Amino acid sequence: METSTEGAARTGTDDSAEAAVPAGRTEAVAPAAAEAAGAAEAVAAVAGGRAAGVAAAVPPASLSPSRASDFMQCPLLYRFRVIDKLPEKPSEAATRGTLVHAVLERLFDAPATERTAPRAKSLIPGQWDRLRETKPEVVELFADDPEGERLARWLAEAERLVERWFTLEDPTRLEPAERELFVEARLDSGLKLRGIIDRVDVAPTGEVRIVDYKTGKAPRPEYAEGALFQMKFYALVVWRLKRVVPRRLQLVYLGSGDVLTYDPVIADLERVERKLLALWEAIRQATETGDWRPRPTKLCGWCDHQAVCPEFGGTPPPYPLPVREAGLSSAGGPARGAAAG
Numbered sequence: 001m002e003t004s005t006e007g008a009a010r011t012g013t014d015d016s017a018e019a020a021v022p023a024g025r026t027e028a029v030a031p032a033a034a035e036a037a038g039a040a041e042a043v044a045a046v047a048g049g050r051a052a053g054v055a056a057a058v059p060p061a062s063l064s065p066s067r068a069s070d071f072m073q074c075p076l077l078y079r080f081r082v083i084d085k086l087p088e089k090p091s092e093a094a095t096r097g098t099l100v101h102a103v104l105e106r107l108f109d110a111p112a113t114e115r116t117a118p119r120a121k122s123l124i125p126g127q128w129d130r131l132r133e134t135k136p137e138v139v140e141l142f143a144d145d146p147e148g149e150r151l152a153r154w155l156a157e158a159e160r161l162v163e164r165w166f167t168l169e170d171p172t173r174l175e176p177a178e179r180e181l182f183v184e185a186r187l188d189s190g191l192k193l194r195g196i197i198d199r200v201d202v203a204p205t206g207e208v209r210i211v212d213y214k215t216g217k218a219p220r221p222e223y224a225e226g227a228l229f230q231m232k233f234y235a236l237v238v239w240r241l242k243r244v245v246p247r248r249l250q251l252v253y254l255g256s257g258d259v260l261t262y263d264p265v266i267a268d269l270e271r272v273e274r275k276l277l278a279l280w281e282a283i284r285q286a287t288e289t290g291d292w293r294p295r296p297t298k299l300c301g302w303c304d305h306q307a308v309c310p311e312f313g314g315t316p317p318p319y320p321l322p323v324r325e326a327g328l329s330s331a332g333g334p335a336r337g338a339a340a341g
């Protein structure tokens with residue numbers, strides 16, 4: 001098993017395509033709904049309707065929480081993002097999420113006693129400048145706002161989200177072991193998992209807490225399990241990396257002022273691993289056959305790719321990878337049980 005961790009400057013992604021979450025960092029909605037919808041339907045959706053193409057793109061080599069959720073939500077969406085790498089427009093919500101994450105991360109550069117709400121808010125203009133430099137495409141968000149009124153409202157909302165964090169956590173009493181931690185672990189099966197963890201706290205006793213900030217609102221209770229999927233994914237990676245099961249998983253919802261926690265046990269992580277292996281097998285089969293069926297849901301409203309989606313009268317671009325006939329034997333056989341666990 002190969003494992004690695006390293007610090008990573010967030011650019012709004014936890015893998016190269018992570019920023020493509022439909023509602024940006026209101027991301028709790030998409031994984032939650034995707035989880036609720038279940039992986040089984042996603043696997044079932046990968047059948048028939050292949051498109052021929054030529055070798056040009058690279059098959060997927062690893063899985064992140066967001067891409068796993070993409071596939072569960074809609075296999076065709078996964079294809080557009082991971083295989084075709086179709087461009088997506090930046091959204092105000094996603095960009096604000098990236099900005100707020102950067103501010104919360106940078107605040108921990110200051111001595112503990114100086115980690116105040118005014119200090120945090122004072123970081124916003126500089127981090128916004130930096131974001132525009134590193135991701136010039138975000139500038140277009142406000143291209144039609146010459147007076148800067150919408151930008152001012154957008155920045156004010158970012159301030160509110162940052163302020164709300166201080167009602168949920170006290171950064172003067174926190175000393176994160178890691179911030180924006182890029183993690184990657186290769187399981188014994190060969191599947192490589194990767195992602196970026198917002199914050200890792202380690203208690204003097206050695207207990208590990210994984211924290212993720214969400215700038216959206218907490219999901220309804222029936223979607224809580226879906227929201228925790230990402231956290232269990234990270235817990236699995238940390239378990240594989242450090243051989244320590246995180247004591248607590250904590251989702252901090254700045255949009256609604258809620259904190260969702262879960263204390264995982266090994267059985268949880270083994271279940272997630274089985275589920276991810278089944279998902280990966282389904283993705284591998286779809287990659288080989290070119291069968292990526294659309295799976296329309298209300299989340300299509302957030303999808304940038306309706307123009308090339310058959311569900312909306314569009315035609316996908318030619319499939320850029322070599323394909324084999326669906327039904328021909330493959331090393332792994334048919335995908336089964338992607339909803340394992």
Ligand code: SF4
Nearest residue numbers: 074294295300303309
């Ligand atoms: S519009 Fe809906 S069905 Fe089509 S690719 Fe996007 S998410 Fe999938």
